[in-house]
Amino acid sequence: QLQLVESGGGLVQPGGSLRLSCAASGFALSWYAVAWFRQAPGKEREGVSCIAIGGGAVYADSVKDRFTVSRDNAKNTVYLQMNSLKPEDTGVYYCAAEISRFCTVQHTAAYRNWGQGTQVTVSS
Numbered sequence: 001q002l003q004l005v006e007s008g009g010g011l012v013q014p015g016g017s018l019r020l021s022c023a024a025s026g027f028a029l030s031w032y033a034v035a036w037f038r039q040a041p042g043k044e045r046e047g048v049s050c051i052a053i054g055g056g057a058v059y060a061d062s063v064k065d066r067f068t069v070s071r072d073n074a075k076n077t078v079y080l081q082m083n084s085l086k087p088e089d090t091g092v093y094y095c096a097a098e099i100s101r102f103c104t105v106q107h108t109a110a111y112r113n114w115g116q117g118t119q120v121t122v123s124s
Contacts, residue, residue, distance in 0.1 A: 022095030047105025
């Protein structure tokens with residue numbers, strides 16, 4: 001059974017850091033493009049970052065230079081390092097995976113496999 005599990009969310013003060021993990025089971029994540037999306041209350045789900053099979057990364061303008069996506073194929077896990085967090089980064093963060101050479105943060109429909117999400121709250 002193909003499964004994605006996010007972890008690492010929590011409450012952090014503005015300017016702080018968190019590292020999210022997306023662990024896969026039931027399939028080899030190395031064959032998949034993986035993306036991170038987030039959804040704030042009352043807002044649509046938006047793309048944050050993604051990483052292609054070859055390691056190429058894409059970032060939304062709002063997180064560029066603050067977030068870094070990486071993958072550890074040996075651990076079957078993708079990470080999202082989030083630095084200089086802002087209150088507007090608050091939301092539920094989801095990872096998603098799809099068999100594709102390339103990745104996108106533009107369309108949720110590009111991904112068929114989703115995790116259950118992890119809450120990130122940035123507040124003083």
